[in-house]
Each structure stands twice: as structure tokens, then as C-alpha cells.
Amino acid sequence: MLAEEYRVGGTCVIRGCVPKKLLVYASRFRAEFEDAAGYGWTVPQSSFDWSTLIANKDKEINRLEAAYIATLQKAGVSIVKTRAVIADPHVIQLADGKRVRAQYILVATGGTPTYGDPIPGIEHAISSNEAFHLPELPKHVVVQGGGYIAIEFAGIFAGLGSQVTVVYRGENILRGFDDDVRAHVRMDMEKRGIKVIVGCKVAAIERTEKRFSVLFTSGNRATADCVMFATGRAPNVNKIGLKEAGVAIAKNGGVAVDEYSCSNVANIYAIGDVTNRVNLTPVAIREGHAFADTVFGGRKVAVDLTHVPTAVFSDPEVGAVGFTEAQARARFARTDIYKAMFRPLKATLSGRDTTVLIKLVVDGSTDRVVGCHVVGEGAAEMVQVAAIAVTMGAKKADFDATMALHPTTAEELVTMRQKSASYAREAAE
Numbered sequence: 001m002l003a004e005e006y007r008v009g010g011t012c013v014i015r016g017c018v019p020k021k022l023l024v025y026a027s028r029f030r031a032e033f034e035d036a037a038g039y040g041w042t043v044p045q046s047s048f049d050w051s052t053l054i055a056n057k058d059k060e061i062n063r064l065e066a067a068y069i070a071t072l073q074k075a076g077v078s079i080v081k082t083r084a085v086i087a088d089p090h091v092i093q094l095a096d097g098k099r100v101r102a103q104y105i106l107v108a109t110g111g112t113p114t115y116g117d118p119i120p121g122i123e124h125a126i127s128s129n130e131a132f133h134l135p136e137l138p139k140h141v142v143v144q145g146g147g148y149i150a151i152e153f154a155g156i157f158a159g160l161g162s163q164v165t166v167v168y169r170g171e172n173i174l175r176g177f178d179d180d181v182r183a184h185v186r187m188d189m190e191k192r193g194i195k196v197i198v199g200c201k202v203a204a205i206e207r208t209e210k211r212f213s214v215l216f217t218s219g220n221r222a223t224a225d226c227v228m229f230a231t232g233r234a235p236n237v238n239k240i241g242l243k244e245a246g247v248a249i250a251k252n253g254g255v256a257v258d259e260y261s262c263s264n265v266a267n268i269y270a271i272g273d274v275t276n277r278v279n280l281t282p283v284a285i286r287e288g289h290a291f292a293d294t295v296f297g298g299r300k301v302a303v304d305l306t307h308v309p310t311a312v313f314s315d316p317e318v319g320a321v322g323f324t325e326a327q328a329r330a331r332f333a334r335t336d337i338y339k340a341m342f343r344p345l346k347a348t349l350s351g352r353d354t355t356v357l358i359k360l361v362v363d364g365s366t367d368r369v370v371g372c373h374v375v376g377e378g379a380a381e382m383v384q385v386a387a388i389a390v391t392m393g394a395k396k397a398d399f400d401a402t403m404a405l406h407p408t409t410a411e412e413l414v415t416m417r418q419k420s421a422s423y424a425r426e427a428a429e
């Protein structure tokens, strides 16, 4: 039995990856129209209609939700559209009053946006949840945060025509990504007109008639029609009976689980964002599959989270798998770096001021490629394929032996012969 209080599909399908990618596609037409001129096209004055995009996006999400429901029903799953709370390790209390006995309970309740420390006027801020249903495209948007959601929505809003200011508390956006990637994304975002303010936070949001006056910790102000916070998400562990059933919560705020996604209560498992391990859809799917194999399939399967490829669908796009340069240098006796930064062929005739970054991080002792980082058009698609090689343990020599496919951006992955740098691990003090 599957209990769902809202819509079937979870964050990814209903208010995450899928609708986000549709908005990303929409936002990229602006650059395509601009770039077309260099290729001889005269594009008639373009105009954009937010309500058409949102209505079409909603239609597609409805279609997908119906498809998921049909697949579940075909597989014999009974779906109850109500909230479920664990009454004891073998009993589920449904909000409609029914109680259901269960041999196993799988918690996959995901996460919810968080807004950080309380500030005056925080009630005016929206999260990504609301961004998908704004009544109109805001003219000026202030986005707080420097992670996936902030950087993706900055690109979406800017591409659709909003003026965008990103406010990030740290030194540079996309903490956790390779430093070259972070610098490159920021540089290109700024070239596209997005204002990036670092070392700063939103201190207060005041309503001024129809707009907002946003006060920053620097003392400066900006006027905005929309203030979006993308300051992380917290696992949905509250008010679902976990505490009462004796399920332990980990330091990261998620359900504490072992490598088989089993909690400290033997028949209660948890997967996905509610465990706050690696909060990405394919990881949750893999964890769910491993749970099914382990509990019902007669073979114990643990999920290996060593090589998780990831993408930021920002403008420019990021794709990454494996270690960053900094991680590799701390881990391996010697780290070799191969790096190329170049103007993509498409940008020659279009005249667009943009560059692609391709970077391989190699364990110098074994020649294994332990990290692959790409910034630019098609980065996510490239890295999904490169992730096969990295997961297989391919060596730099295997990349070199691979015939290039010309003319592509990805060919640079197999044609970088000269090391850009080589580092010996610094001795620990």
C-alpha cells in the first residue's frame, strides 16, 4: 500500500527536477534567438507568455502523475490519498481513521524547503515550491542562496527576461563543486547579466506597495517583485510517528539508516531525501530498488554512493562526477589535472561571449580518472556518459585511447594530452 497525502510523484515530478527542466528549456530560447542572427536568421520580435508556459508545464505534470498512478495500479499497488502516521512499528494510522497492519514500513517522505534564520519580513519570501506557480513573471527577482536551486532559478528567471540578483553568504556560489567550476559559472552568469553578490545575506524584506525593498547585511538595498529563498531543504521526519515508533534520527536531521536503508527498528526502512544522504532523484530510486532487492528479492543490496554524477541546470550548465581537484589533492599522493577552456564552435558565428570548461582530475599514482567536470552547453549529457568510464575505473590512458568524435565539445575529454598541473599531497602538519 502506498499512502500519499498530496500528489503522486514526489518533489522531483511535482515541484522539482521535471517542471524545473521544462522551465530551463523555456529560458534558453532567448539565447537561441539572439544567437540565430550570426547564422543568417532574422528572428521576428520575440515575446514570452508566462501563463502559457505554466499552463503547459502543469498539463505535462498532470500527465506524468497519471502515468505514475497507472503504473503503480498495474503493479497491484493500492494507493490511499491520505496522510499516514506510524502508530507502532507494525501499524499505520491513516488520516481517514483506518488502521493498517504492515510487515514492513518504508519511509520516503522527502524534504521541505527551509528559510534559514528568521528575519523581518520572511513571510514575503517564496521557495521553489511557489516559484512554479507565480501569477506572472517578476521583473526583478532577488534569490538568496548559492546552491542548486538558487543558481538554476537565477538562470531560469534571467533567461525569461527578469533582472536577477543572487545573494550568497559564502565566498563563491556552488560550494562543494570544483573551484574552477564555481568560478567559471559565476563569470558566465555575470556575463549574462545576473548580478551575484557574495559574502552577504538578506537581512530584511519590507513591503513597499506592490514591490519589496530588500535589505542586505551589507546595508545596501534592492527593489524586487519577488524574493526567493533557496537555502536548503530539511527532511520530513516530523509528525509521522517516527519518534513514537523509536526510529532514530541522524545528526544530519534525516532518518538514521544503515547501508541497506534500514533504520534502527528492524522492519522500518527509509530512502531518499528523508535520510538526507545524497539528495538526488536517481539516488533515491536506486535506494528504493536496493530496499526491494534486500527485503523481497532475496539478495542484500547496498547502494554505492561513490560515483554519483550530478548536474546543475544553470546557464551555463554544470555536469560533474567524482572528486573535485581539492578533494583529490587531499586524498591521493599525486594528483594530475587536465584542463581546457575554449570557445565552443557554435559561439564563433553567433558571437556569444562564452567559454566551455572541461577538467579531468587524475590519481597520478594509478592514472585513474577520478573526477570529470564540465561547464557549458550539454555538460550534463556529457558527464552522464563520462560517469560510466569513471565508475568503471577508466584510466587517463583509456580516455587518450578513445577516438575523438569531431567536431564536438565532448571530444576535448579525450584529446587533452598536456597536464595543466600536477600536485604531490602536502604532508599533514
Ligand code: NDP
Pocket (backbone or CB within 6 Å): 115, 116, 117, 144, 145, 146, 147, 148, 149, 150, 152, 168, 169, 170, 174, 175, 201, 230, 231, 232, 233, 278, 279, 280, 310, 311, 312, 313
Ligand atoms: P543547497 O544545499 O544546494 O544550497 C543551499 C544554499 O543556501 C547554499 O548556498 C547555502 O550556503 C545557502 N544557505 C543555507 N542556509 C543559509 C542561511 N541560513 N542563510 C543564507 N544562506 C544559506 O540546497 P538547495 O535549496 O539549492 O537545494 C536542495 C537540494 O535539492 C540540493 O542539495 C540538491 O540535493 C537537490 N537539488 C538538486 C538539483 C539537481 O540535481 N540539479 C536541482 C535542485 C535541487 P552554503 O553553501 O554556505 O552552505
